[in-house]
Amino acid sequence: MFLTETHEAVREMTRQFAEDVIRPVAEELDRDERFPDEIYRQMGELGLFGIGVPEELGGPGFDTLSYSIVMEELSRGYASIADQCGLVELISTLLVRHGSKEQQKKWLVSAIKSEIKVAYCITEPEAGTDVSGLRTVADKTDDGWLLNGGKIWIHNAPVADVGFVLARTDKDAGHRGMSIFIVDLNAEGVERGPKEHKMGQRASQVGALNFDNVKLPEDALLGREGRGFHMMMSVLDKGRVGIASLAVGIGQAGLEAALDYSQQRKQFGQQIADFQGVQWMLADMAKDIEAARLLVQKATFAIDNGLEATKACSMAKCFAGDMAVARTADAVQIFGGSGYIRGFEVERLYRDAKITQIYEGTNQIQRMIIARELIKHGAR
Ligand SMILES: Cc1cc2nc3c(=O)[nH]c(=O)nc-3n(C[C@H](O)[C@H](O)[C@H](O)COP(=O)(O)OP(=O)(O)OC[C@H]3O[C@@H](n4cnc5c(N)ncnc54)[C@H](O)[C@@H]3O)c2cc1C
Structure with a gap:
C-alpha cells in the first residue's frame, strides 16, 4: 500500500x-x-x-x-x-x-x-457481548440525571478522570433506550474497584466502577438521548482497526525477536535459523503479519474514503488477533525453553496477544458480523 x-x-x-x-x-x-x-x-x-x-x-x-x-x-x-x-x-x-x-x-x-485519562464504559456483569443485558440506569431529575449501576473490566477505571458511560434511559426501549453520559469519576457516589491482575497487557489498569446515586448535570448527556448504543457502535469500526493494528505490532515484535534469536542460538554446530523447521515458522510469521497489515490498510482505506467499512474492519480485527496469538506462539517455540521464561520478550508478547481476540468485540462476534455482511451483500 x-x-x-x-x-x-x-x-x-x-x-x-x-x-x-x-x-x-x-x-x-x-x-x-x-x-x-x-x-x-x-x-x-x-x-x-x-x-x-x-x-x-x-x-x-x-x-x-x-x-x-x-x-x-x-x-x-x-x-x-x-x-x-x-x-x-x-x-x-x-x-x-x-x-x-x-x-x-x-x-x-x-x-x-x-x-x-479517559475510560470507555460499556461492559457489565450481565452485559458482555450482549449489550442488551445493560442494567446501569440514568433517571431524569429536575436539573440533570441520577446514575446508578456498575461496570466491570473497564480500561483505566482505577486511574481515569472521566468515563464515557453507556446507561439505560428508557428500560422499555431496548437498544433505543440507551444513552451515553460523560461522568466525572471523582464525583460523589462513584466507587472504583481494585485493579484486576491480568494475564497480559499488565501495565493497563483495568477494574470496576460502581455508581451509587451519582448526580449528573444536564450537559453530561452526549448527543441525543436514546442514541447511545448506536453512537458507541458507530465508533467501533475505528476501534477494531486500532486493535488490529495493535495485534500487528505485537506480531512484528515477536518476529523481530525470533529472527534475531534464531541467528544467535546454535545447536548441532549451526545457527538454528539454518534448520528448515525454524525457517518455516519464521516465514509463516512474516507472511501472516503482512497479510494482517494489508487487511488493516484496506479497512483504513474504506473508513478514510467513506466506503462501507464494517466487514473490512471485522476481518482485520479477527485475522490480526488470531494471527498475533498463533505467531507469538511460534516466537516462543523458536526461543525453546527460554521463550517460556519471564524476562524474555516473547513470553510477554504471547500473553499480551491473547486479549486481542477478546476485547473490542470477541473474534466470534467478528465472524458473526462478517457472515451477516456476506449474507446481506453477497460474497464479493
Ligand atoms: C483486559 C480487558 C479490558 C477491557 N476493557 C474494556 C473497556 O475499556 N470497556 C468496556 O466496556 N469493556 C472492556 N472489556 C470487556 C470486554 O469488551 C468483554 O470482555 C468482551 O466484550 C466479552 O464479553 P464477556 O467477557 O462478557 O464474554 P461473553 O459475552 O460472556 O462471551 C463468552 C464467550 O461466548 C462467546 N459468545 C458470546 N455470544 C456469542 C454468540 N452470539 N455467538 C458466538 N459466540 C458467542 C464469546 O465470543 C466468548 O467466547 C475489557 C475486558 C478485558 C479482559
Whole structure:
C-alpha cells in the first residue's frame, strides 16, 4: 500500500519513541503492573493522542491509516501503551462526532494533551457481548440525571478522570433506550474497584466502577438521548482497526525477536535459523503479519474514503488477533525453553496477544458480523 511522506514521517517518529522510551521499560511495567504516567504525559506532548481530531478542534487531523501506523508502532514497543492511544481515539471520535461545542472544549484538548485519562464504559456483569443485558440506569431529575449501576473490566477505571458511560434511559426501549453520559469519576457516589491482575497487557489498569446515586448535570448527556448504543457502535469500526493494528505490532515484535534469536542460538554446530523447521515458522510469521497489515490498510482505506467499512474492519480485527496469538506462539517455540521464561520478550508478547481476540468485540462476534455482511451483500 502506498504511504505518503506524512505516513512515513508518522511511522518514523512513533517508532523512534517506542524504541527509545517504551521498549526499554516494557518488561518492568509488565512485572510491576505499573501504569507509566511519565510515558502517558510524553505521548500527549508528542501528539500521539487524538490522531483523527481535526486541527480546528486541537488535533493533528490525520487519517485512519496514520492512526493504524501509530497503534502498530506503539504496540511494537508495548501493547499496554498503544491501548491508551486507542482509548483516547475512541473517546475523541465520539466527542468530534456527537459532542456539543462546550463538551468538545472541556474534554477534547485535555484528553489529547494527556492532562486527563479517559475510560470507555460499556461492559457489565450481565452485559458482555450482549449489550442488551445493560442494567446501569440514568433517571431524569429536575436539573440533570441520577446514575446508578456498575461496570466491570473497564480500561483505566482505577486511574481515569472521566468515563464515557453507556446507561439505560428508557428500560422499555431496548437498544433505543440507551444513552451515553460523560461522568466525572471523582464525583460523589462513584466507587472504583481494585485493579484486576491480568494475564497480559499488565501495565493497563483495568477494574470496576460502581455508581451509587451519582448526580449528573444536564450537559453530561452526549448527543441525543436514546442514541447511545448506536453512537458507541458507530465508533467501533475505528476501534477494531486500532486493535488490529495493535495485534500487528505485537506480531512484528515477536518476529523481530525470533529472527534475531534464531541467528544467535546454535545447536548441532549451526545457527538454528539454518534448520528448515525454524525457517518455516519464521516465514509463516512474516507472511501472516503482512497479510494482517494489508487487511488493516484496506479497512483504513474504506473508513478514510467513506466506503462501507464494517466487514473490512471485522476481518482485520479477527485475522490480526488470531494471527498475533498463533505467531507469538511460534516466537516462543523458536526461543525453546527460554521463550517460556519471564524476562524474555516473547513470553510477554504471547500473553499480551491473547486479549486481542477478546476485547473490542470477541473474534466470534467478528465472524458473526462478517457472515451477516456476506449474507446481506453477497460474497464479493
Ligand atoms: C483486559 C480487558 C479490558 C477491557 N476493557 C474494556 C473497556 O475499556 N470497556 C468496556 O466496556 N469493556 C472492556 N472489556 C470487556 C470486554 O469488551 C468483554 O470482555 C468482551 O466484550 C466479552 O464479553 P464477556 O467477557 O462478557 O464474554 P461473553 O459475552 O460472556 O462471551 C463468552 C464467550 O461466548 C462467546 N459468545 C458470546 N455470544 C456469542 C454468540 N452470539 N455467538 C458466538 N459466540 C458467542 C464469546 O465470543 C466468548 O467466547 C475489557 C475486558 C478485558 C479482559
